[in-house]
Amino acid sequence: MIILLGAPGAGKGTQADLLVDKFGYVKLSIGDALRRQIKLGSEVGKEVEALVNTGKLVDDDTILKVLKAELSANDPSKVLLDGYPRNINQATTLAAMTQDYPLEMVIHFDLDTSEIVDRITGRRSCGNCGASFHVKFNPPKKTDICDRCGSGLSQRADDTEEKVKIRLGVYEEQTKPVVEYYRKQGLYHRIDASQPVDQVHWQVLSAVDL
Numbered sequence: 171m172i173i174l175l176g177a178p179g180a181g182k183g184t185q186a187d188l189l190v191d192k193f194g195y196v197k198l199s200i201g202d203a204l205r206r207q208i209k210l211g212s213e214v215g216k217e218v219e220a221l222v223n224t225g226k227l228v229d230d231d232t233i234l235k236v237l238k239a240e241l242s243a244n245d246p247s248k249v250l251l252d253g254y255p256r257n258i259n260q261a262t263t264l265a266a267m268t269q270d271y272p273l274e275m276v277i278h279f280d281l282d283t284s285e286i287v288d289r290i291t292g293r294r295s296c297g298n299c300g301a302s303f304h305v306k307f308n309p310p311k312k313t314d315i316c317d318r319c320g321s322g323l324s325q326r327a328d329d330t331e332e333k334v335k336i337r338l339g340v341y342e343e344q345t346k347p348v349v350e351y352y353r354k355q356g357l358y359h360r361i362d363a364s365q366p367v368d369q370v371h372w373q374v375l376s377a378v379d380l
């Protein structure tokens with residue numbers, strides 16, 4: 171299992187999709203899983219909707235249930251975990267699961283917060299497969315149509331400037347300590363996420379040794 175860490179909009183999902191398309195990895199995005207539940211109108215979806223749409227973290231117990239359901243269906247050696255852990259409690263919970271899900275590496279997409287608002291407010295996401303594009307930096311081949319599955323693209327409810335500020339605050343306070351937690355361990359790789367998509371992809375390939 172490879173953990174993808176980074177601030178909102180740092181490019182975790184974009185890079186995970188490239189590894190999925192080219193090398194047969196499986197992307198497990200907790201954010202995508204939560205948005206699927208919201209779209210379905212399930213009990214979990216109703217519980218988490220307000221938090222996800224305002225950019226605040228969902229409680230750890232609910233997230234652990236979602237994570238376990240997602241992990242159980244997949245080959246752990248091929249899993250790219252996008253969006254977990256986001257606080258120290260989640261990191262220690264995951265550490266206790268390494269017998270079943272051995273951790274290969276942690277890739278940290280390091281991006282200055284000044285670039286994040288532009289990336290997020292210009293993002294267009296696929297509600298069907300979770301792929302993300304950017305109106306300027308990574309446009310789809312056809313306007314507002316997903317290159318991967320052909321569904322329509324739209325703007326996420328939490329992708330407004332106001333919500334980005336909340337999400338960045340949550341990242342600074344709760345997720346940055348997770349970066350430090352892994353930095354002290356041998357499996358940590360930093361990626362300069364400020365470069366264009368293809369150059370970030372090359373850095374990822376060299377970290378993963380593909």
Ligand code: AP5
Nearest residue numbers: 178179180181182183184201222228253293303304307367
């Ligand atoms: P989630 O969906 O995980 O959102 P996030 O972490 O905020 O990450 P993003 O999806 O916004 O960013 P990304 O890094 O994937 O960027 P992307 O590749 O799309 O979580 C949503 C919510 O769910 C949370 O706020 C919380 O409520 C809840 N949640 C999830 N996990 C949880 C957990 N563990 N515990 C509790 N709650 C949880 O790129 C962004 C844009 O930039 C795109 O438009 C893209 O095309 C563009 N771009 C990408 N790379 C580049 C590049 N190199 N150059 C230029 N543009 C680029």
